[in-house]
Amino acid sequence: MIDDNIKHVINGDYIVIPIETGYIKPNEDLSSIINPARELMEDGDYLVIAETPIAISQGRLVDESEYTPSLTAKFLTVVWSKYLWGYVFGPLLKIKKRTINNLRKLPEETKAHKEVVLQLYGLKHALKPASEAGIDLSNAPGTCVSLLPDNPEKVAKEIKAQIGKEVCVMIIDTDATYMKNGKYFTGLPIAINGIEADRGFFGYVKGQLSENMGSTPLGCSEEISVEKGLEIANIAEDYQKSLSSEMKTIHDVKKVLGTSEKEVTVEDLDSITHTPAVIIRKK
Structure with missing residues (x-):
C-alpha cells in the first residue's frame, strides 16, 4: 500500500514511485536519490537507478x-x-x-x-x-x-547499505538484452550474472535476429534471476518513457531543452526535473 499523497503510478502488480531530482553533477554524491529512497522505501522494495547519473556522479565524463x-x-x-x-x-x-x-x-x-x-x-x-x-x-x-558506471554492482551494494533496509538496488541501461535459445546476451560491456555481456557489434547483429527482452540490468545489490531483473528493469523503463522530459537520444535534447546538442550547459540540464530512479513495490 501507499499513501495517496505520494506521487505514484500503478503498473500491473506493482506500484512505481518516482524519485525526482535536479541534475546530478559531475563528482556530486547521490544523496538526492538516497535520502528520499531511505524515507520512502519499505523492506522488499526495488530501487532502480539509471546508469547515467551514477556515471556522472563518478566523474566518468x-x-x-x-x-x-x-x-x-x-x-x-x-x-x-x-x-x-x-x-x-x-x-x-x-x-x-x-x-x-x-x-x-x-x-x-x-x-x-x-x-x-x-x-x-x-x-x-x-x-x-x-x-x-x-x-x-x-x-x-x-x-x-x-561512459557506463564503474563497477555498478559495488555501487548498488553501497547504496543499499546507506538506505539501511532489506531492499534490492539495481542499476540499469536502456540498451537491450536479447534472448536466443534460452540464453541472454547484450552488446553492452557489462551486465548482471546470467547475461553474457561485452558482445559489442556481434551481439547487436545477433540481437536483431533474437527476442528483445528490454533494458539491461548492469549491476544489482542482490543475486537476482535474469527474468526478475529484466521484469523490474522494464517496469522502470516504462515509467521513464512516459515522461515528457525523457532524453533517450541526443536528438531529443533540442526538443526538451530548447538548445543545440553542443551548447547544452549544466544550468540547462538543471532547469528540468530529472527522474534518475524509481522505487518499485509489489502491490
Missing part, C-alpha cells in the same frame, strides 16, 4: 572535442554507419525507423565520437552503428559524453 578522428573513425561514421547501416543493413534487419533516420543524418561530430569508442572500447564496439558501449550523449554538458 569524456570531452569528445579533445579527440581527433582517425581514418578508421571517419570510415565507420560515414561509410559504415551512415550509408551501409542507414540504407542497407538497417532496413534489411528491420531496425527501428527512428534509428535508421538518425543514422542517415549523422552529424560531423559523430566522427570524434567513433574515435572515443575506438580508443576506449575497441573495434568490436565501434562497429555498432549507434549506442556504442552504452556511451550516453544526451545527458552531459557541451561536447561531453558519459
